[in-house]
Amino acid sequence: HEENGKIRLESGCSKQFFSDDSGRVVAFRRRNIQPKLVHLVCITFTGLTSVCVDTLIASLNMYIATQFDLLCDDLRNLCDPDEAHISRQLIACIQHHKAILSFAANSNEFFNSIIFLQFFVSAISMGLTMFQLT
The missing domain is CATH 1.10.287 (Helix Hairpins)
Incomplete structure (x- = not known):
């Protein structure tokens, strides 16, 4: 939990959401896995190309x-x-x-x-x- 004034950032398995003191969700966003996926694809492609x-x-x-x-x-x-x-x-x-x-x-x-x-x-x-x- 990170405190930002009265709004906390809470992380779930693949989601992040902001809630206030009463526990009400004020904002919601998904974690961006695209950079990790691109990185994995690039490493795999580079390895296969080298071989x-x-x-x-x-x-x-x-x-x-x-x-x-x-x-x-x-x-x-x-x-x-x-x-x-x-x-x-x-x-x-x-x-x-x-x-x-x-x-x-x-x-x-x-x-x-x-x-x-x-x-x-x-x-x-x-x-x-x-x-x-x-």
Whole structure:
């Protein structure tokens, strides 16, 4: 109970009301839960986004590694008595290697800024949390 002259502020489970000395309700208002709900949604969205970004980056790196494993397998199996066929296979392997390198460069360019942004947001978040704890 907070005394404001002759009017008291009383809080219920999800409501607040003002009453006078006789117990008569003079004003009524609901507690605003919207900021807490928005905060909860934002934290959930941020957490899920962070997990998804980390998973995407790991998946791209595993895809690149798998493509290199396939290329190594193709190079190990270059054993044909026909030189023209080996030459065509070797050219295909070189083109595959160039495609893998191009994809890896594009992937790095794509997620370098995302990793930097994620690191920056995490650093700001930790700094603000430490500030609130002091």
